[in-house]
Amino acid sequence: MSKRRYEGEQTKKHIVDKAKILFSQKGYVSTSIQDICAATGCSKGNLYYHFKSKEDLFLCLAEQNFTEWSEQWEKISSEYESITEKLYAYGDFIADIERPLHSIEREFISTVGLDSEAGQKLFAIINISFEKFKKFMSEGIAAGELKNENLFELTFIVSSFYSGLSRYSNLMDKDARKALFHKATTLLLQGIGTRNEK
Amino acid sequence: MSKRRYEGEQTKKHIVDKAKILFSQKGYVSTSIQDICAATGCSKGNLYYHFKSKEDLFLCLAEQNFTEWSEQWEKISSEYESITEKLYAYGDFIADIERPLHSIEREFISTVGLDSEAGQKLFAIINISFEKFKKFMSEGIAAGELKNENLFELTFIVSSFYSGLSRYSNLMDKDARKALFHKATTLLLQGIGTRNEK
DNA sequence: TTTATTAGACCGAACGGTCTGTTTATAAGG
DNA sequence: CCTTATAAACAGACCGTTCGGTCTAATAAA
DSSP, X not given: OXXXXXXXXXXXXXXXXXXXXXXXXXXXXTSOHHHHHHHHTOOHHHHHHHXXXXXXXXXXXXXXXXXXXXXXXXXHHHHOSSHHHHHXXXXXXXXXXXXXXHHHHHHHHHHHOTTSHHHHHHHHHHHHHHHHHHHHHHHHHHTTSBOOOOHHHHHHHHHHHHHHHHHHOTTXXXXXXXXXXXXXXXXXXXXXXXXXXX | OHHHHHHHHHHHHHHHHHHHHHHHHHOTTTSOHHHHHHHHTOOHHHHHHHOSSHHHHHHHHHHHHHHXXXXXXXXXXHHOSSHHHHHHHHHHXXXXXXXXXXXXXXXXXXXXXXXXXXXXXXXXXXXXXXXXHHHHHHHHHHTTSBOOOOHHHHHHHHHHHHHHHHHHOTTSOHHHHHHHHHHHHHHHHHHHBTTSOO
């Protein structure tokens, strides 16, 4: 039972990985099951053996994406001392991701409906990562490195900032992206940092 | 010949207006021609009498959107003196738009292909507005109100900033959005303004 | 034999787009 | 002033294609 099971897990993972790339490239609706089958080399029947629907596949993949993001985040957080350094590292990290999935999350929600089961599931996943980011921001405030603004607003603005950047910079090559994110972080920090008041 | 012509223009405008809302709500691919027909009350034949394809309709609507945006922009620019005031007014203006179309532009391009005729047309439209924004930024630098950063990078970062914000805040009500954009502009300016150096 | 896996023919629905036919306001001719 | 020709404006049946999803049969490890 073990070798077969292992192979099954492998194909499942393979499908998730390829689908993530396709979804990020073409969007949720425009990426068809057939596209994913062609990219993975597996059959439609096989795909539907592992995932019960297209929505299910996307949610699996979103969750995996979130988990990876979360682990990276913890790693960055532990490697640097100051919030400033962490923020630069964060910028560098997301500049490094060539196909961010969060561009597609909105499309998914508006397609399946915010109130649907799938919509709520994705919303929950997004919310967890937002809360993590919020906690991170609050530490920055507590440490006196960030201005003592309304926590929700501050988190929202900063995360939107990076999301917007990564969304619109995906045509650049990686080096240009990294440089851009570095500059962006500098500009952001000089606004947020307490060193420069009013 | 005049009344009929007038009516034709009216329906065309009506289709564009409704389609703009639908596209911004549901995305380009997810909005079907039938959806637009149902929303406008016009028939499919009529729609295809006025527009030669779905792409053509979207491009018309994008161009109209750009024109309106441009006019508003000129108005704001002329009403205020300092770049700071203009930036607040700009934030207020785009917070007021409940369904920004620029969330969909990327989807359109990735659907039709960047190298396709339609993709290039939209790209040109976007570029023009980006150039306008760049010119605006350069005036801010020349006036000494904005830091003398690389003009392209600065423009890119600032416009991404507002795009990201409007993209992720469209679930809020208008007042909350305006407050958020005001706060965001403040944070942005304190990073960009020359008053607070290093 | 049993059971996890894989393949692909197949289905109804919905898609963008076409085609043919009908209505209607205007211009011309008597 | 009335008729008739014309073209703009509109309606909706229809077409080929593709979509997400199902189902049955085959395969191969245990």
